[in-house]
Amino acid sequence: MLHFLASRLLSALLVIFGVSTVVFLLIHIVPGDPVEVMLGEASQAADREALRHALGLDLPLWTQLMNYYGHLLQFDLGTSLQSKRPIGDMMLEALPATAQLALAGMVVAMLVAFPLGILAAVRKDTPLDSGAMAFSMLGISIPHFWMGPLLILFFSLWLGWLPVSGRDDWASLVLPALTLGTGLAAILSRMVRASLLEVLGEDFVRTARAKGLSESRVVLRHALRNALLPVITVLGLQLGTLLGGAVITEIVFSWPGVGQMTIDAINRRDYPVVQACVLLISLSYVGINTLTDLVYAWLDPRIRLAEDS
Amino acid sequence: MRIWGPTAIVVVWLLMAVLGPWLPLAPNHIELEHILAGPGSGALLGFDDLGRSLWDRVVVGAQFSFFVSLLVVSISLSAGTLIGASSAYLGGWVDHVIVRIIDIFLAFPGILLAIALAGLLGPGLSNIVIALSIVGWVGFARLARAQVLSLRHREHVQAAQMLGAGPLRIIVRHLLPLIMAPLIVEATFAIAGIVIAEAGLSFLGLGIQPPTPSWGSMIRDGSRYMLVSPHMVLVPGIALILVVLAVNLLGDRLRDRMDIRLRERK
Numbered sequence: 063m064l065h066f067l068a069s070r071l072l073s074a075l076l077v078i079f080g081v082s083t084v085v086f087l088l089i090h091i092v093p094g095d096p097v098e099v100m101l102g103e104a105s106q107a108a109d110r111e112a113l114r115h116a117l118g119l120d121l122p123l124w125t126q127l128m129n130y131y132g133h134l135l136q137f138d139l140g141t142s143l144q145s146k147r148p149i150g151d152m153m154l155e156a157l158p159a160t161a162q163l164a165l166a167g168m169v170v171a172m173l174v175a176f177p178l179g180i181l182a183a184v185r186k187d188t189p190l191d192s193g194a195m196a197f198s199m200l201g202i203s204i205p206h207f208w209m210g211p212l213l214i215l216f217f218s219l220w221l222g223w224l225p226v227s228g229r230d231d232w233a234s235l236v237l238p239a240l241t242l243g244t245g246l247a248a249i250l251s252r253m254v255r256a257s258l259l260e261v262l263g264e265d266f267v268r269t270a271r272a273k274g275l276s277e278s279r280v281v282l283r284h285a286l287r288n289a290l291l292p293v294i295t296v297l298g299l300q301l302g303t304l305l306g307g308a309v310i311t312e313i314v315f316s317w318p319g320v321g322q323m324t325i326d327a328i329n330r331r332d333y334p335v336v337q338a339c340v341l342l343i344s345l346s347y348v349g350i351n352t353l354t355d356l357v358y359a360w361l362d363p364r365i366r367l368a369e370d371s
Numbered sequence: 372m373r374i375w376g377p378t379a380i381v382v383v384w385l386l387m388a389v390l391g392p393w394l395p396l397a398p399n400h401i402e403l404e405h406i407l408a409g410p411g412s413g414a415l416l417g418f419d420d421l422g423r424s425l426w427d428r429v430v431v432g433a434q435f436s437f438f439v440s441l442l443v444v445s446i447s448l449s450a451g452t453l454i455g456a457s458s459a460y461l462g463g464w465v466d467h468v469i470v471r472i473i474d475i476f477l478a479f480p481g482i483l484l485a486i487a488l489a490g491l492l493g494p495g496l497s498n499i500v501i502a503l504s505i506v507g508w509v510g511f512a513r514l515a516r517a518q519v520l521s522l523r524h525r526e527h528v529q530a531a532q533m534l535g536a537g538p539l540r541i542i543v544r545h546l547l548p549l550i551m552a553p554l555i556v557e558a559t560f561a562i563a564g565i566v567i568a569e570a571g572l573s574f575l576g577l578g579i580q581p582p583t584p585s586w587g588s589m590i591r592d593g594s595r596y597m598l599v600s601p602h603m604v605l606v607p608g609i610a611l612i613l614v615v616l617a618v619n620l621l622g623d624r625l626r627d628r629m630d631i632r633l634r635e636r637k
Contacts (some may be wrong), residue, residue: 074472080475092491099493199623203616205567205588207574210607211594219598290561305480310571314594325575330600340479340487347480 066359074352076256078301078345085341086130089333090123091143100143113143117334139338144330149338157342158289159318163211163242164301166235170243171250171304178247179254184281194251197224201248206307227316238315242307246300253296257289264288291362297356302347309343329337373439374624380617387430388437397583407600416600420592425606428584432607435585436614439499446504448558451511456542456550459486459519468582469512476509482568489577499578503568507561514557518550552629553566559622570611586611 068353089096097114098105112119133140139149182194208242216227217237225234259269262285270284271277309321320339327335405418416425458469476484487504522528523546531545572578573587581588588605593603 076471077478078472080471083477084475088487088491091488093493093511149545199616199619200612203563203612203619205571205611205615207571208590208604211590211597211604212608213603215595215597215604302477302481306483306486309483309486310574313575325490326488328486328577333491336487336490340483343483344479348478350485351478 069358070352070355074348078254081308081344082131083127085337085344086127088337088340089119091157092333094321096333097364100199100333106204111282139341140334141278142327142332142334142335144327147313149335152335153320153342154320156320156323159317159344160305160308160312160321163238163311163317163319164236164304167242167308167311168247168297168301169306170226170239171246174247175254177250180258180286182251182255183258183262184277191255195255198248198251201244204244204247206241206310208315209244210237210311213237213240214269214314227314229318234315236312238317240351241314242304242311243309246304249300250296252292253293257292258285259347261285261289286345291358294354294358298358299350301350306346374621377617377620377624380613381621384433384437384562384614384617387433391430391434394430396430397424398427398431398584399423400427407596407603408607409602410598417591417600419522419603420596420600422594423578425589425603428589429586429607429610432584432586432589433614435496435579435583436566436569436611439496439569440562441504442500443503443507443565444558444561446500446528447507447561448554450504451513452515452547452550452554453542454508454516455512456519456546457538459516460538460546461540462521466516468513470516473513473516476506477513479506482506482571485572486575486577487566489572494577494580496579499569499572502572507565510561511554511557514553515550518553519546522546522549537637539570545565556622556626558631559625560616563622566611566615566618 074349092099095110096121097110101110101113109272111120111137118126121129142152145152153247156228161244178194178197178261182191185191214226214237219226224236228234258281264280264285266288269284270280309324310320310322311317313325313339320343324336324343327333327339337367387519401421401423402418407420410425412418416429419425419428442572454469455473458466478636485502485506488505489499492498492502519542528541528545531541536545569578570585570587570590573585574591576588576591578587579585589607590604590611591608593600
């Protein structure tokens with residue numbers, strides 16, 4: 063297990079290093095002079111030089127990269143060009159909102175996907191199964207930026223049950239969480255179904271049935287637990303889609319999270335903030351995925367043993 | 372039988388895109404008296420907040436979604452396949468480096484890297500294609516690599532090696548034909564993904580700039596007038612979902628047809 067842990071952490075570190083480097087390079091893909099783009103064409107030459115110096119863009123690329131790593135190691139994300147505040151502080155304000163949204167979306171996805179996937183698997187090849195799978199296909203195909211407005215139209219404007227946007231109380235969380243959760247629920251329910259169908263054909267399920275256990279006990283206690291393993295991996299991998307979707311969902315609902323901050327920063331050409339946001343979201347994703355890997359290995363001894371040998 | 376519906380939708384989408392330039396369309400023509408008018412009032416699908424015909428705008432939007440997804444998928448498919456297949460075939464340190472690069476690109480969640488790239492590169496058709504292709508090649512590279520890894524010690528490859536064929540020739544002539552099936556299925560799903568991604572970037576204002584219509588920016592404009600004229604959100608959204616749904620369904624059928632799961636289990 064120790065060997066497995068070390069190899070996973072090492073590869074996570076390598077990825078973190080690579081992701082940071084790509085994010086560093088982002089500012090250098092801005093066409094033309096990034097400083098001119100940030101300040102506008104009418105800016106004074108002296109202002110430009112000042113900003114260039116402040117961002118360290120007048121230094122050789124290699125020195126810039128080293129400074130960047132140095133600052134990152136001290137958790138120093140720089141200062142916003144727009145608000146002149148430390149980006150780290152802004153991030154700490156926006157992060158809870160995004161974490162809350164992502165978590166709520168995840169909960170919605172699981173609440174929908176498990177019953178749906180289990181029902182579809184147990185009632186395979188019935189109208190219930192094809193209905194559930196049709197729903198899931200629809201869920202995969204509806205983008206967040208259409209689902210969101212549609213939910214607002216229905217629940218906020220027509221029925222008047224829930225707020226249109228913002229982050230005030232729990233009611234304002236419902237629609238964004240539904241928007242974010244549906245797509246994931248669709249993918250997850252297919253996964254639950256496929257994985258459960260595979261397990262239901264195993265010998266130990268037949269044994270459980272032969273023992274005279276009730277069907278619900280066979281499915282929920284014996285089959286589902288074994289079917290969960292591949293589902294957990296998918297859940298971890300899909301978190302990336304969830305975090306990416308959160309950016310768009312936050313815009314639709316004016317949710318004051320990191321996604322909103324990213325898009326605002328892009329529109330204001332506040333590139334250091336853009337870099338910091340992309341870095342933070344990606345690193346959380348890497349962290350969660352590494353954690354999923356470890357949980358997976360902890361749950362399934364076959365994996366850590368295979369890697370150890 | 373179930374394949375006809377999706378096929379018809381994709382054909383209509385294709386026709387809109389290809390024939391669009393020759394149709395008598397006026398996506399930017401303003402009729403002030405029809406501002407926000409619903410479907411049926413002088414135009415098939417109604418008018419938007421500036422009094423422009425939604426039908427004309429949806430058809431022109433179809434062109435962008437079609438050509439962007441076609442371009443991005445072609446670029447991603449060829450670059451990704453070549454990189455992934457070479458990586459697996461050559462092995463050694465080349466493979467190590469490429470696997471690390473793939474891991475790094477996969478570490479950026481979903482559309483986030485495309486948003487950042489499109490935002491920094493600035494708006495415009497070519498920048499969207501660049502941004503989406505930079506994100507898109509990775510999936511194909513990973514798939515092609517996995518496929519070639521399982522094939523590269525086959526006898527026909529060894530025979531070609533002994534006959535003195537170079538790596539490029541072996542990859543292109545002896546390996547690519549064998550790994551095309553799963554790649555084509557992946558490409559079909561990628562088309563659906565890119566249609567959504569392009570509309571997503573336009574929704575965020577990072578895609579094709581006004582007044583040129585894109586389904587994504589039409590949805591964004593429409594969401595401001597939802598209470599008065601919901602058709603502004605519904606029309607481009609339904610067009611988008613029909614296309615994505617149709618392409619996804621075709622991808623599903625194609626996957627069943629090619630039976631990739633059975634092949635993978637071997």
